Amino acid sequence: MQTERVTFLTTRDHKAALDAFAASNGMSVGHVVREATTRYVIEGDMSEDDRFKLLIHELDEALPAMHAALDHAIEGQQSLRADIDAMLRDAGLSEAECVA
Template sequence: MQTERVTFLTTPDHKAALDAFAASNGMSVGHVVREATSRYVVEGDMTEDDRFKLLIHELDEALPAMHAALDAAIEGQQRLRADIDARLREAGLLDAERVA
């Protein structure tokens, strides 16, 4: 694929927001801008049905990462609770029979 460079000027706050959004979504700023401009250009020609199909596709793409993040958060909370319970038991503040 042949590419060409596009440059645009923005405020420092907007650039920081782009950087933060891209980083939090595991993308480059260039990828975010390409996706956003592609949607902007295409959206004008889309029917409502097409927009819903695009939204469903995006959700299908995003859900596995969301599920993985939630699973990781749950596992982290379970480990934290087990660690807290162990420390409370060591301090004699929790019955040894308590199940987390």
């Protein structure tokens, strides 16, 4: 996808609100602005069915990355658990002793 730069001016308060919203939702400000403008431009001409189709398409595109992130998190937790178990064994402790 070829991209182009768009610049707009806003107040400090609006920029701070954009930054906070983006950060709290795990997105960049650019992503928030793209999403908002896309909805603003498209939704005026779309039927409800078309909106649902667009939403399904966006979810279909997002799900592989979400699954990969979850798989990575699970692998990290499993690795951490194995490291902790090994440290407990090396220290001569059992898991039952540590829980009590």
